[in-house]
Amino acid sequence: MNSEIRNLEPKIVWNHFADLNAVPRPSKKEERVIQFMVDFGKKLNLDTTVDSVGNVIIRKPATQGMENRKTVVLQSHLDMVHQKNADTVFDFDTEGIKMFVDGDWVKAKGTTLGADNGLGVASIMAVLSSTDIAHPAIEALFTIDEETGMTGAMGLKGGVLEGEILLNLDTEEDDEIGMGCAGGVDITATRNYQEESTPENTIAYEISVTGLNGGHSGMDIHKGLGNANKIMNRLLFDGFTNFGLRVAEINGGSLRNAIPRESFATVVIDQISKEPFLFELNELINNIKAEFKSLEPNLSIELKETTTPENVMDLGVQEGLIKTIYAALNGVYRMSPDIEGLVETSNNIARIIVKEGAIKIGCLTRSSSETNKWDLANSLRSAFELAGFDVEFSGAYPGWLPNINSEILNLVTNLYEELHNSKPHVAACHAGLECGILGQNYPTMDMVSFGPNIRGAHSPDERAQITSTQKYWNFLLEILKNIPSKN
Structure with a gap:
């Protein structure tokens, strides 16, 4: 070739x-x-x-x-x-x-x-x-x-x-x-959690979000493309709020400078909630696909039954995680007031890993304004710290x-x-x-x-x-x- x-x-x-x-x-x-x-x-x-x-x-x-x-x-x-x-x-x-x-x-x-x-x-x-x-x-x-x-x-x-x-x-x-x-700064939020034995009479699913375009987390951030981590979080939030969904693992995104194309999660729900859970989640999936049909025609969101995991997240930490990801800004924060069409400040929620008692979230915040870069970084820091995360800023450049x-x-x-x-x-x-x-x-x-x-x-x-x-x-x-x- x-x-x-x-x-x-x-x-x-x-x-x-x-x-x-x-x-x-x-x-x-x-x-x-x-x-x-x-x-x-x-x-x-x-x-x-x-x-x-x-x-x-x-x-x-x-x-x-x-x-x-x-x-x-x-x-x-x-x-x-x-x-x-x-x-x-x-x-x-x-x-x-x-x-x-x-x-x-x-x-x-x-x-x-x-x-x-x-x-x-x-x-x-x-x-x-x-x-x-x-x-x-x-x-x-x-x-x-x-x-x-x-x-x-x-x-x-x-x-x-x-x-x-x-x-x-x-x-x-x-x-x-x-x-x-x-310029930019890497934001890393981490915290540990206690694993709990998976409740009895539950059924496990692997949820996968794939097929997104991804792209450059700076040059493409204004296009409204799908972020696999944010889409996954919508699914988890709905399942948790309405059916008591429990999270065992999450593996979403990859590099900080790439818009996440894929995310995978292993979850469990009560067997008695299986049918209404599948019905409602499929409704949500159809709505998400409709929202992105012109931008992300290859978006795929699938649920597949899988082996029930031995452990799931501590319930309180799980709630904090899901609500924090919902609250954390992803995308354009501010357009340039001086240069038409230029994104001034943005954030990419690039990486989410939940596994074996540890959570790690990686973001990349960008801005041509140093003051607004740190303004958004502190906004994200506040959201994560309210949920008990330790937050580190690193790799800052002008x-x-x-x-x-x-x-x-x-x-x-x-x-x-x-x-x-x-x-x-x-x-x-x-x-x-x-x-x-x-x-x-x-x-x-x-x-x-x-x-x-x-x-x-x-x-x-x-x-x-x-x-x-x-x-x-x-x-x-x-x-x-x-x-x-x-x-």
Whole structure:
């Protein structure tokens, strides 16, 4: 399958992408892809270093006639989000991504594609390996762990880079030029509970919520897509309130930056309530499907009888859990008052695990406003603490404040108009780009972000558009040719 990818244009980009996707590169397990990049740089006889946290930096001198131009930092992240369909057999730790062409799109077989941010990485590799691309001096910065904490960007020390301009190749709309992004904070709520013996004369069910689109918990949060954890909680709330449903286990969602696509719960009810329980829950299921019929046509909610578990949750803790999840905000909290259509602040209830006496809930709160980020975080903290949870904030990172007077932003915007006879969409995005963090140690660096069309990032539906990648690549080459001279 990957052989057809290598014949796509621009071949130099798609071939590097295929090479990269053969290397397992989950977040926080980037040892193999770090070594892959080091070997790549050294094979080209380029200055290649790895910093103290694992970021790879490869330097390439300017091509002839471009020596007086400003040095450019080309930046993308090495790690990728690992998601797969429930029926897909795949080991992200050992296997390379299996890609195929579907019309104008490159997709993966039942898994995330890794175009986020693999196409950015492949583009930089293409510039580094080229012999006929005009460019100024290049500092290629390949960061690690962008998807689960941005620890690579956070760990990059000041003074390592000399570039005056940074091109971040990590957006997902080819007519968009990024000039700002949201910051974020991870919220983790935990508590223990006493398990109780399952009451007698009960019947057990496994409830499954599957088939949702999922997607990026920042870029897609405004679309109203289904969150499997919230949908599951509606079912549990109804069953508990009306039929005394008891919870044995819950396993919902996965990564904080992915809208939950699936949730599974094992529950019990009194046998005497079986028929009315099934009738009412099926009514609720039909109502939920009707609510989401245009957005989530593949939503599946099923009940299946299963072996009765030995234990269930303590009743009081269960009630607190279900009501807290109902109360906790998921989705958009506030739209930007300054930039039309931009989500300012949001939350994703990403992960819920209930098993063997322990509860763990993971959220990711995002905002381009630091004050509103903490306002929403404290709102969620309050909801969880009222139900007896311990709450931890971690992994906080700042947003990237727009600079409307940016020289590179003006250059890139004008070049886009000249190339396409139309204006690009210049905007901040509701995602955690690394520019805000990098700007802390490099406050004078002039930055923009752009990339090809990528759809369904952070989900097994992720796909990259072939014609858009050609457009983006030509745009990048034009930018490199027009980098301004040194002051």
